[in-house]
Each structure stands twice: as structure tokens, then as C-alpha cells.
Amino acid sequence: MKNSLIIAGKELAAFFVQPVAYVVMSVFLLLGGFFFFALLRRFDLVLQIYAAMQNPQVLEHLNLNSWVIEPMLHNLSIVLVILVPAITMRSFAEEKRTGTYELLLTAPIRTGEIVAGKFIAAALFVLIMIGLAAMFPLILILFGNPEIGVAFSGYLGLSFLAVGFVAVGLFTSSVTQNQIIAAISCFGVLLMLYVISWPAESGGAAFAGLLRYISLPEHFSRMVSGIIDTKDIVYFLSLIFVALFLTQRSVESARWR
Amino acid sequence: MIEVRNLTKLYGEFVAIRDVSFTAENGSILGFLGPNGAGKTTTMRIITGFMPATSGTVLIDGLDIFTQSLEARRKIGYLPENPPLYADMRVDAYLRFVARLRGVPRSKLADALDHAITVCGLENVSHRICGQLSKGYRQRVGLAQALIHDPPVLVMDEPTIGLDPRQIHEIRGLIKTLSGSRTVVLSTHILPEVSQICDKVVIIADGHVVLEEKLAALPEGSSLEDVFLKAITKERHDLEQAREETLEEVDAGRG
Ligand SMILES: Nc1ncnc2c1ncn2[C@@H]1O[C@H](COP(=O)(O)OP(=O)(O)O)[C@@H](O)[C@H]1O
Ligand SMILES: [Mg+2]
Numbered sequence: 001m002k003n004s005l006i007i008a009g010k011e012l013a014a015f016f017v018q019p020v021a022y023v024v025m026s027v028f029l030l031l032g033g034f035f036f037f038a039l040l041r042r043f044d045l046v047l048q049i050y051a052a053m054q055n056p057q058v059l060e061h062l063n064l065n066s067w068v069i070e071p072m073l074h075n076l077s078i079v080l081v082i083l084v085p086a087i088t089m090r091s092f093a094e095e096k097r098t099g100t101y102e103l104l105l106t107a108p109i110r111t112g113e114i115v116a117g118k119f120i121a122a123a124l125f126v127l128i129m130i131g132l133a134a135m136f137p138l139i140l141i142l143f144g145n146p147e148i149g150v151a152f153s154g155y156l157g158l159s160f161l162a163v164g165f166v167a168v169g170l171f172t173s174s175v176t177q178n179q180i181i182a183a184i185s186c187f188g189v190l191l192m193l194y195v196i197s198w199p200a201e202s203g204g205a206a207f208a209g210l211l212r213y214i215s216l217p218e219h220f221s222r223m224v225s226g227i228i229d230t231k232d233i234v235y236f237l238s239l240i241f242v243a244l245f246l247t248q249r250s251v252e253s254a255r256w257r
Numbered sequence: 258m259i260e261v262r263n264l265t266k267l268y269g270e271f272v273a274i275r276d277v278s279f280t281a282e283n284g285s286i287l288g289f290l291g292p293n294g295a296g297k298t299t300t301m302r303i304i305t306g307f308m309p310a311t312s313g314t315v316l317i318d319g320l321d322i323f324t325q326s327l328e329a330r331r332k333i334g335y336l337p338e339n340p341p342l343y344a345d346m347r348v349d350a351y352l353r354f355v356a357r358l359r360g361v362p363r364s365k366l367a368d369a370l371d372h373a374i375t376v377c378g379l380e381n382v383s384h385r386i387c388g389q390l391s392k393g394y395r396q397r398v399g400l401a402q403a404l405i406h407d408p409p410v411l412v413m414d415e416p417t418i419g420l421d422p423r424q425i426h427e428i429r430g431l432i433k434t435l436s437g438s439r440t441v442v443l444s445t446h447i448l449p450e451v452s453q454i455c456d457k458v459v460i461i462a463d464g465h466v467v468l469e470e471k472l473a474a475l476p477e478g479s480s481l482e483d484v485f486l487k488a489i490t491k492e493r494h495d496l497e498q499a500r501e502e503t504l505e506e507v508d509a510g511r512g
Binding site: 003007013014017018098099100102103104105106107109110 | 328337339342346
């Protein structure tokens with residue numbers, strides 16, 4: 001554990017001296033801000049229309065959560081599919097390319113500790129990013145009364161999703177010494193998690209059930225709409241665990257080649 | 258003490274080293290000499306636990322580098338062929354990171370850092386970024402990280418490669434001073450380097466050891482160069498003989 005924290009500290013410090021980290025964070029927050037204000041503007045317009053039509057029933061059903069926060073979180077999740085690979089692509093690939101891998105693997109630490117350290121650092125980085133994006137619903141509190149619980153559930157979902165993406169990114173970085181290959185294959189795996197349920201529409205029942213379970217949007221959507229279910233949390237934890245396990249195996253097996 | 262026992266390493270089908278054995282005695286400097294591609298880096302990577310051998314073992318002060326890997330690795334300081342520096346880290350931050358990774362307790366961190374920086378002559382660059390250092394200073398930082406935890410065993414892969422003559426002279430001096438009571442193995446393809454700093458020489462050619470000898474025990478009057486050439490020529494001769502014998506056997510089998 002101590003060794004993991006030593007590595008995490010070094011990794012985290014490294015993030016903040018790289019321009020990539022700042023670019024990623026800025027792009028995430030700028031896009032988030034853009035979605036937020038665009039959606040808010042649209043919501044405002046809809047409110048005005050129904051107010052003009054004097055339709056109180058519909059007005060009651062219009063709320064900030066489903067018109068602003070939820071779509072914003074869905075958009076941000078797609079942005080993360082592109083940004084997380086950019087954050088994690090360096091982690092192992094760069095160490096292999098520059099030769100610092102020899103330093104890490106000959107130090108008296110376990111490969112699991114190396115993986116854990118890198119994971120903690122990258123996960124903290126995306127969580128900080130998402131934490132900063134929490135300012136959007138906070139702004140809403142000033143103007144209206146969004147349901148805090150639903151927003152919280154949505155942000156929790158986004159956090160789980162981002163940390164799961166990080167674990168996948170670490171894995172793809174651990175199998176190559178080329179950052180571009182690491183990033184593109186991570187991107188491919190993450191997109192696959194989005195679309196994997198498509199054949200379920202036409203497949204057999206058991207097969208379809210499995211694909212739907214693996215499919216990420218099902219679990220994420222539920223959390224965004226305010227439902228915190230252990231089933232979905234178990235899904236994200238499994239994703240993280242499986243990806244980290246594969247990473248550890250891949251780092252360990254690099255010794256054997 | 259480092260005991261290398263019958264190491265063989267295959268990269269796929271390719272035999273990089275075969276049946277390599279030698280011993281580095283406590284407190285001595287062993288020169289691991291061989292032409293490029295002879296298998297020096299491969300052997301050192303196995304000694305330091307970076308990768309396993311296909312067969313054979315290495316004992317570091319009696320600890321097996323594979324079965325007692327963590328304990329054995331704790332005893333080793335390692336300077337790989339390319340100094341393993343993080344280009345965007347400051348020299349002092351980098352050394353502190355390595356020290357902690359190598360298990361130097363917090364209370365001794367400052368002393369260990371000061372010592373490594375002083376011994377390796379890094380006072381003037383300790384606040385610089387590793388990626389901006391000259392080749393000579395990169396090598397010094399590499400040395401500093403290898404001995405930051407005061408290891409009893411020091412393994413260095415071609416520590417003077419790519420340096421200019423003045424830097425080579427400095428680094429050799431440095432290796433002599435900091436070896437002290439440590440067991441040191443350093444690889445090189447430069448003959449005079451061995452006679453200048455080592456107590457013992459192991460010559461490797463085409464992946465296997467052709468000579469293991471104390472420098473003092475080398476025949477009087479013969480330079481290391483003669484010994485090296487003789488050993489390598491003898492190796493070639495033996496190989497050819499073995500090949501001929503095999504061919505003869507094959508022929509005999511056919512006849
Ligand atoms: N990862 C590898 N895969 C395949 N062959 C390798 C690998 N590393 C080294 N070799 C080969 O093994 C032989 C020994 O290499 P090396 O140990 O680096 O020699 P040296 O350090 O003495 O120059 C060389 O022929 C080299 O091409
Ligand atoms: Mg080499």
C-alpha cells in the first residue's frame with residue numbers, strides 16, 4: 001500500500017507538469033459548460049412557451065434534472081470516451097519506451113502495487129475533473145430547485161464510469177510501448193462497451209441478456225436517472241476489477257518475454 | 258556476493274545466452290567484458306530480476322532472485338544501459354522518488370539524498386529537470402539512483418557508453434570511489450576499462466562465458482587484450498571443431 005502511494009504521488013505530480021492534463025481538463029470543463037448553458041437555454045425557452053400557453057400541468061412535469069443535468073451527464077460520458085484514453089495512454093507505454101520500466105520492475109515492489117499506484121493517480125485525476133464539473137448543478141441551485149439526490153446519483157454514475165474507463169486505459173497502455181496504440185485501442189474498447197448490446201435486439205434470449213448486462217449505457221442511464229442500484233454498482237466495480245487484473249497480468253507477463 | 262549459475266535465455270527460438278556461470282566475490286569489482294550482442298545486457302537484466310532466465314539461477318547474497326525476489330531486489334542497485342530517468346522530473350525529486358521506492362525510511366531520506374548528490378557531483382544540477390541534462394550528467398544521476406539506498410550489490414550496464422573521454426575518466430573514478438565495500442558487476446566492451454577498475458574479469462562471447470579470471474592471476478606480461486583475443490579465438494575454434502565433429506557424426510550415421 002505504501003509503495004502504491006509513492007507511485008501514485010509521483011504519477012499525480014507528473015500529470016500536472018504535462019500540458020496534456022491541462023488540455024484534457026480544460027476541454028472537459030469547456031464542453032461541459034457549453035452543454036450546460038445550451039441545455040439551460042433550451043429549457044428556459046420551453047418554459048416560456050408552456051407559460052405562454054398557460055398549461056400548468058405540463059409546467060409541473062418540466063424539471064431541471066431531466067432537461068438539463070441528465071442530458072449533460074450523458075454528453076459528458078461520451079466526452080470521457082475520448083479524453084480518458086488521452087490521460088492513461090502514457091502510464092505504462094511511456095515507461096517502456098524510455099526505459100524507466102527497468103527501474104520500476106527491479107525495485108523491491110510488487111507488480112500489483114505498481115498497477116494500484118498508477119490507477120489511484122489516474123482515477124484521482126478524473127475524479128478531480130468531475131468534481132469541478134459539479135459546479136454546474138450547484139449553479140442551478142441558485143436559479144431553481146433541481147433534485148439534489150438525482151443529480152448526486154448521476155454524478156456518482158459518471159464517476160464510476162470514468163474510473164472504469166481509467167482501468168481499461170491502464171490495461172491497453174500496459175500491452176504496448178506506443179502511446180498512440182494504447183489510446184486508440186482504449187478508445188475502441190470503450191466504444192465497444194457502448195454498442196455491444198446492439199446485436200441483442202436480434203439474438204437469442206440468454207445471449208441477449210449477457211450482452212445487455214455487459215453494455216454500459218444501461219447501467220449508466222439508470223444511475224443518471226437517479227436510481228442507485230447495487231446491480232449497477234457491481235457492474236462498474238467488476239469492470240474496474242477485471243481491467244486492473246488484466247493489467248497486472250500483462251505487467252507480470254512482460255517479465256516473461 | 259553474486260552467484261550466477263548456468264543461466265540460459267531464449268528470445269523465442271534465439272539463444273541469447275547459454276549456460277552462463279560466474280561468481281562476483283564480496284567487495285570486489287567484476288568486469289563483464291564482451292563485444293556488442295554477446296549477451297551482457299541480457300545477463301544483467303536477469304541478475305537484477307527484470308526478467309527471468311529460461312533456466313538457471315542467480316543468488317544475491319544467498320537469496321534467489323526469482324523465488325525470493327523482493328528480498329533479493331532490495332539488495333541491488335542497478336544502472337541499466339540507458340539511465341532510467343523521468344524526463345520531466347527534477348533531479349532531486351527523482352532521487353527522492355527512487356529512494357522511497359527502494360525502501361529508504363523517511364528519517365534517512367534527507368541524508369541519503371545529500372550523500373548521493375555529493376558523491377555523484379550533482380550539487381549544481383539538483384534543481385534541474387532530468388530531461389535537460391547532458392549525457393554525462395544523466396549518467397551521474399543514473400549512478401546516484403543506483404546507490405541511493407546504499408545497496409550491498411551494484412550492477413551497472415555499460416556505465417561509460419556514449420560519454421566523451423573526460424566524462425569516461427570521471428565516471429570511472431566515481432565507480433572506484435563508490436564501490437567501497439560493495440560487490441560490483443559492470444559490463445563493458447572496452448578492454449582498458451577492465452584493467453583500470455576491476456579485480457576480476459569474465460569474458461562473454463556469443464552468449465557464453467569463455468574466461469573467468471582474477472586480474473592478478475592473469476599470466477605475467479600478457480595484456481588483457483591478448484587474453485581477450487585468445488579466449489575469443491579459442492571459442493571460435495572450439496565451436497568450429499564441435500560443428501565439424503557433429504558433421505562427421507552425421508556423415509558416419511549416413512554411411
Ligand atoms: N528482447 C529481445 N528479443 C530478441 N532478441 C534480443 C532481445 N534482446 C536482445 N536480443 C538479442 O540477444 C543478443 C544479446 O543481446 P544483449 O544482451 O543486449 O547483448 P549486449 O548487451 O552484450 O550487447 C543480441 O543478439 C540481441 O540482438
Ligand atoms: Mg548491452
